[in-house]
Amino acid sequence: MSNIRDVAKLANVSVSTVSNIINNKNNVSSAVYKNVMEAIETLNYTPNLLARNLKTNKIKFIGVILPNIYSHYNQIVDGILKAAEEEHYHLIIKTANDMKNYENMVLEELIDLGVKGILIITCNATNTGIFDSILSKKIPIVFLERIIKDKDYNSISFDNFNTIYEITENLLNGFMLTHSDEEREIVLVTGHTEFSSEKECENGFKMAFEKHSGNCRNNILHVSLNREYSFKQILYFISQMDKIPDCFITSNEVLAENLIEILGVLNKKSEIYSLSGDSWYKFDNRQGTVKLKRNATRLGIEGMNLLIKNLNSPILFENKQILLKNERENSEMVYKPTTITDTKKEKINLLLLDGPMSEAMLKLIPNFEDHFGVSVDYRKCHYIDLYNSIIESNKMGKSDFDVFLIDLPWIKEFVESGCLLKIDDFIKNDNDEFLLNFNENVRKTFIDYSSSVYTFPLMVGVQMMFYRRDLLEDTKIQWMFYKEYGIELKPPKTWSEFNLVAKFFTRKYNSNSPTEYGTCIAGLNPTGIIEEFLPRQWSYNGRIITGDGEFVINSIENIKALNSLCETYRYCPVESIDYWWDDQIDKFVKGNVAFINTYNSHVSNIYDRQVANMFNNIKSDAIPGNASVLGGWVFGINKYSKYPKESYEFMKWACSNSLSVHNTLLGGFVPKNNVVDNSRLSLAYPWMENISTYLDTERKKQTIRNKKGKILDMNLFEKILADGILDAVAGRKSPEETLSAVKDKFEQIVLGSTS
Known part of the structure; x- marks a missing residue:
């Protein structure tokens, strides 16, 4: 096995030079750095962390002592691991089986190994001398679950x-x-x-x-x-x-x-x-x-975070004793035996979007049918067909379908045109806290409309940035980026930063890039490319139409946004102009792309260990510019439904706490508090940890009305805008030419709808 001296000899440098490079002290010439890195690769040299720590005490080890790993203890470890990995701490986990002498021996062993701190579920609450001795060595301790009374020790426990x-x-x-x-x-x-x-x-x-x-x-x-x-x-x-x-x-x-x-x-x-x-x-x-x-996972996370705070500020830190309260779910009256008549088995019909979200929900339908004695039939159709079918149903007064699945931008139009049944009386009769279980931002956007309720949200789509953590934290790559641009390599916060980093990770522009492409858009016409453009538009303070009805799509702000998107495309696979989100994600999970911006509702494959090559290396963050498209789907009842009560019960069942986690695991995202706050889910889908923050950055698409105040068909406007954006991205027209032509077409549509 090679050691550091072998690396130094092959690279013709000193051992200290190799050590400096390994420890990210890169004050060396590019030629020396390259020689050392090539020697490390040739010899397949890997530093021995424990040996290095015993000698230098620079590796961040944390000792964890548990009674055993049964039941909730393994969940506590999951939480500790999650928080430790975020701050690059390494864990040494030991079980003491509630044997006092053995626990003392393990403590001494951890001290000898040079741990920076200790997390412990102790069986030795009466022998505080050993803990005081450890603390005197400036090694902080956090007691988990079992606390020591009358001592000012860091602790976190269940209620x-x-x-x-x-x-x-x-x-x-x-x-x-x-x-x-x-x-x-x-x-x-x-x-x-x-x-x-x-x-x-x-x-x-x-x-x-x-x-x-x-x-x-x-x-x-x-x-x-x-x-x-x-x-x-x-x-x-x-x-x-x-x-x-x-x-x-x-x-x-x-x-x-x-x-x-x-x-x-x-x-x-x-x-x-x-x-x-x-x-x-x-x-x-x-x-x-x-x-x-x-919440055992949360106890582990908070315990590790408390220890990290103590380590980061040893002099000013004040010890804390935290009691982790159990979170109470608001009551929901979902499974009520007297809700549906028992004399006849009714059938309700659903009109759904053909896609994974509907497939996930349909897998759970037997639960509804068994509990409520109501059978369910459905028809699935594509996006535009779904919209047109709902419009047609309202015009003709049809009752063929009882429940519609509705895209967020359609809600306002369908409510104002009278497509949907108001469900306020049903909610009042239930007299429960069902609506309070939805995220507050979701209630404002998806549920409350002119002080009435027409819909329940089945899925909320949040745009986020996903990136390869291993690439951004690789010292060699960091050094190369700094040498090239003179700035630190980190997750981009603006679209200019995003394009710079994407260029660096595109092999066409950087032959040393570990990935072929820096990023990958989902450019499918119209929805994909529109939702690539809008976050950039909002980031540059652009908009489509003013409050007075004037189209400003060709403004300087919008031209900057389109220029930014055109540049982004240069760092993407050429074929991504025709990609849907699933195609984009497939490219990412195979390791060919460094960054993507996509919706949470499509990312289950990213966290599937059977599909993704680098599960533990994927991180999420807010989309650049901190302004993203709010997407989502809701259920609403056809105003002409013959079974409004049964339809209401179905909607409530589909969006209930009882099934919200199941739906999320199957690929959806029911925006309930019990999903957002679920620590176990955040381990499976790490992006969920900050989902409430991401929801705060979401914006709705603008609606366009004619001079009479009627909402016009936004699908038509989006198709025109998408065609124009694709002309610019493909280089067929300049952004200025494209957006001026789009403005002219928009104005003609509004004029024609009024005359």
Whole structure:
């Protein structure tokens, strides 16, 4: 195996010169740098991180100590890993199995390895001397889940007290409502109370019982948190009871799984309520088992972030004790048994767009049909056909279709022309918090229209920039970029920066580029190329029409935007002028392109490890210029529908919390808070972590009205604009010529529609 001396010898330089280059201290000539990098490549030299750290203590290692990796502990690790990778920390993960002596040994081992900090779920809360000793060495510690009372240590923990209190309170209230003379029993199964997490469970349980009196008996069983040991303890406890308790509450999923197994062996039944980690699962066939979810991934993320803050500011940092509250979902009345008549199985008909979004939703239709006793039929059609079919249905007063799938730009036109049924009364009768579960920006844009509601959003499309993180963080590439342009290589924030970086990563202009193309547009006429142009237009403060109805599409701002797009195309595959978003993404995931700007609703393949060559190297950011096209699709009810109530229930079902995560996993994006805030989803789809921020940058397309105030067919205007943009991008006309011709055609259409 080659070492640093071999590299130095082959490159004919000193060992210190090689070390400086490896550590990104590139104050050397281009010839020396090239020789060293070629020697590293020839010898296939890879620095040994642990060996380097023992010698220099410059590698950023973090020690993580857990009891085990069962249940929610692995989710905590997922969160720690996510936050650590963002800041280039490396983890050394150890399990101590709740053995105090072994935990102390592991702590000492981590200190010897030179870790920068430690995250720990400790079993040794009484022996604070070892922790004080570590802190005195300027090695910060963050305690996860189990905190140490009366010490000013960094910590982050779950709100176990209130979670257990609330479920116990609800169970007791339910028992009281039955007015039964039979004594009921609830048993709490938890770990030993030397752990604060378990003590808080016990305290919440006891507090709920202190508020109640009556025929309810409580029992607390303290067991080992080890899977195998606790199985034996729980089995012995239950075997000594005359009657199986009505309910068990457990402090983690391992104990609940043991209970399920034991009750199965004994052929007994009981309700089980278990504290768990976070999960997007909504449907569980194991009757009588309820998971009380806690955001374990978020706890890991926040714990690591707290440690990083401490490391970045060791002198001024003030220790923090964070209690991670469980997020409550607003109530939704979706599955109501009395909603649909039972006397006749009705059928509703859907008019849908032919594409992945509809396919994802249709896969879940059996759930609706089984719960509501309503069958569903549908027709799928292409974009323009869908628009024309809805217009035709309204003109002819047809009831062939009950529910329409509607593109965002069409909503205003369809509401004003009377295509859609107002659903305010349905919402009022439900008297729940369904609408509050949508992201606030989404409610304003997709739902509220003139103080009334006509639609529910099924999918929101957010334009984002995706790029190759490995390329931007490669020291050799960074050095080459700096030598060429004299500025740091980083994700571009403006369209000028974007084009500069795209040029650098295009092999036609840079023979050393690791990718063939810097970027790749989705130029398909009309929608693709329009939505490449609009973000640039808005970034340069351009617009199509003024508030007074004057067309300004040929303004200086719009000419600059079109020039920018024309330049971008020079760094793209020639055929991308005919690409749809899926074609663009396919080019990116194969590693041929450094940057793309695309919609979140099309990026599932980017994060598919079977498809993408560089899953861990893909990052997302706001689109350059910080102004992107807001896209999305909504459901609305045909004003002439024969089954408006059933149609409303379908719309609500399709956009419910119960199915929003499933729909997102299948390739859509239902803009509900439980999706946006789901830490597990953000691990699978990292772009979701900042989705609320991206939604804030979204803009709607302008609508065009004639002199009488009627909204005109925007598809016609978009086709004219798209044809013009493509003429300029392909070099057939100049941007000035193109936009002047577009303006003339727009004015003729408006004039013709008024006369």
